Amino acid sequence: MTTRQTNIIAILRSSTDETVQLYAELSPEQLQTPVYSEEVQWTVRQVLAHLITIEKTMHWLFRNILDGGPGSPDDFDVARFNRTQPQKLDHLSLQQLLQRFKTVREETIAIVAGMADADFDRKGWHVFLGHDRLERFIRWAYEHARLHEDDIRRAIAPPL
Known part of the structure; x- marks a missing residue:
């Protein structure tokens, strides 16, 4: 394995543990706390569903770029995706969501x-990040989760 692979995998693993730990410590009431209320209206629990659905979709993106494709389709509607996909997991328990x-x-x-070092430098299109290297899109998986987790911590923090 290359140094890049090892580094990215280590961060992906540690960020997985951080996400699971965060959710494991939340009360049922905290899970229902609204985090966003503008374009999408997600509770803490629904943010986890979003992380699942968007990262699963990113697998298609990664494979497309690895196969020589351009990345995200031009007509991918991220706003619609965010409005519709997380709610498809509403029926799952917290434990099922964490396992997923x-x-x-x-x-x-x-x-x-499974990637060669040169694969990280393949170029493609990501609907949110624009044109960039595949490595950037992969790193976005854990960076994206951290951004949402920071928002969760702010949402559940007691008022000053």
Whole structure:
């Protein structure tokens, strides 16, 4: 394995543990706390569903770029995706969501583990990040989760 692979996989694994730990410590009331209320209206629990659905979709993006494709389709509507996809997991328990998150993240790790070093430099299009290298899109998986987790911590923090 290359240094890049090893580094990315280590961060993906540690960020998985951080996400699971955060959710494991939340009360049922905290899970229902609104985090966003503008374009999408997600509770803490629904943010986890979003992380699952978007990272699963990113697997398609990664494989497309690895196969020589352009990346995200021009007509991919991220706003519609965010409005519709997380709610498809509303029927799952927190434990089922956490297991699904771990499974999706392990698939991300498997994709990275199967890459050659030159693959990280392949170029493609990401609907949110624009044109960039595949490495940037893979790193976005854990950066994106951290951004949402920071928002969760702010949402559940007691008022000053």
